[in-house]
Amino acid sequence: MKAAIVHAFKEPLSVKEVDKPVIGHGEILVRIKACGVCHTDLHAAHGDWPVKPKLPLIPGHEGAGIIEEVGEGVTHLKIGDRVGVPWLYSACGHCEYCLTGRETLCKEQQNAGYSVDGGYAQYCKADADYAVKIPDRLSFEEVAPIFCAGVTTYKALKVTEAKPGEWVAIYGIGGLGHVAVQYAKAMGLHVIAVDTHSEKLTLAKELGADLTVNPVEENSSEFIQREVGGAHASVCTAVSKPAFSEAYAAVRRGGSVVAVGLPPEEMPIPIFDTVLNGIKVIGSIVGTRKDLMEALEFAAEGKVKTIIETRPLEEINEVFESLENGDINGRVVITFE
Numbered sequence: 110m111k112a113a114i115v116h117a118f119k120e121p122l123s124v125k126e127v128d129k130p131v132i133g134h135g136e137i138l139v140r141i142k143a144c145g146v147c148h149t150d151l152h153a154a155h156g157d158w159p160v161k162p163k164l165p166l167i168p169g170h171e172g173a174g175i176i177e178e179v180g181e182g183v184t185h186l187k188i189g190d191r192v193g194v195p196w197l198y199s200a201c202g203h204c205e206y207c208l209t210g211r212e213t214l215c216k217e218q219q220n221a222g223y224s225v226d227g228g229y230a231q232y233c234k235a236d237a238d239y240a241v242k243i244p245d246r247l248s249f250e251e252v253a254p255i256f257c258a259g260v261t262t263y264k265a266l267k268v269t270e271a272k273p274g275e276w277v278a279i280y281g282i283g284g285l286g287h288v289a290v291q292y293a294k295a296m297g298l299h300v301i302a303v304d305t306h307s308e309k310l311t312l313a314k315e316l317g318a319d320l321t322v323n324p325v326e327e328n329s330s331e332f333i334q335r336e337v338g339g340a341h342a343s344v345c346t347a348v349s350k351p352a353f354s355e356a357y358a359a360v361r362r363g364g365s366v367v368a369v370g371l372p373p374e375e376m377p378i379p380i381f382d383t384v385l386n387g388i389k390v391i392g393s394i395v396g397t398r399k400d401l402m403e404a405l406e407f408a409a410e411g412k413v414k415t416i417i418e419t420r421p422l423e424e425i426n427e428v429f430e431s432l433e434n435g436d437i438n439g440r441v442v443i444t445f446e
């Protein structure tokens with residue numbers, strides 16, 4: 110099969126023929142039709158984070174396709190089913206986190222396109238218990254970004270505990286942010302979109318953002334405090350340390366700041382303001398299988414629509430370069446004929 114492979118950090122990926130994965134008990138083989146390109150894949154290829162991915166690595170955790178083989182012991186999925194292979198590739202199923210609906214915190218978890226090979230390939234194997242079915246109404250291309258960008262931002266919005274009618278500021282209107290705006294609107298929230306690229310703010314407006322602000326042109330937190338008295342919550346998906354400080358300063362008293370973006374830096378938090386203003390600062394990592402099913406349902410109902418550009422696997426290095434430069438509006442999805 111054809112796959113894009115990271116052999117060394119910060120080196121271009123090579124696209125070449127490798128062996129098809131062999132499945133075992135409880136696993137499925139998925140013929141990948143589409144796989145979104147998440148900024149996390151760029152962090153993986155650069156070795157940005159304290160925990161490094163396996164090498165060589167086939168990245169990709171927004172892979173969507175058709176089951177071609179099912180392993181022994183798999184009873185709830187069959188050949189021909191349409192599924193996606195998310196970041197939460199597998200978890201132990203019996204730790205305190207798995208038992209309490211917090212499987213994304215499982216210490217034994219495997220991650221697609223990080224600790225195990227992912228969807229930048231014609232085939233990807235998956236743990237049948239963690240692959241999630243794709244609703245009939247959605248094409249592979251349009252659904253792929255829901256498997257990370259969708260579920261992650263939907264879950265982050267739940268974590269804010271913002272109520273319908275309240276204001277949420279979304280920092281970073283990229284792959285994650287452009288669906289975050291739509292989930293927030295569908296959840297009855299008022300949205301302020303923040304990005305340093307004006308064309309992303311134009312897209313945010315089209316997708317329903319009530320207000321937009323570009324931190325290059327004006328101080329975003331001052332704007333948000335002045336216009337709406339501070340957001341009830343902010344969700345920061347930007348790969349930028351200053352954006353986290355702005356997202357913090359944008360919330361009103363009692364507000365919550367949900368960290369989602371993963372720049373490999375510290376997040377400076379003033380202790381005095383946090384205490385006096387009762388600010389909650391919370392990290393949010395992807396979402397559970399149940400969150401993913403809900404996130405998919407919003408898309409199937411047409412309430413969230415991914416803005417995608419499809420590209421062949423051979424162009425992955427150019428796609429990475431555009432992503433790094435912030436030149437992608439929406440999500441790039443790799444497609445396989």
Ligand code: NAD
Binds near residue numbers: 149305346395
């Ligand atoms: P992306 O590159 O598509 O989007 C990032 C956006 O941030 C871009 O639109 C960029 O213009 C904008 N931006 C850059 N600097 C900014 C600033 N100072 N203020 C406001 N906006 C700014 O990336 P993505 O695929 O959406 O991923 C974003 C981040 O989220 C990455 O770090 C990724 O690893 C992380 N991530 C986290 C989770 C999770 O579960 N927590 C899941 C997926 C991705």
Ligand code: ZN
Binds near residue numbers: 149
């Ligand atoms: Zn991702």
Ligand code: ZN
Binds near residue numbers: 217
């Ligand atoms: Zn567990």
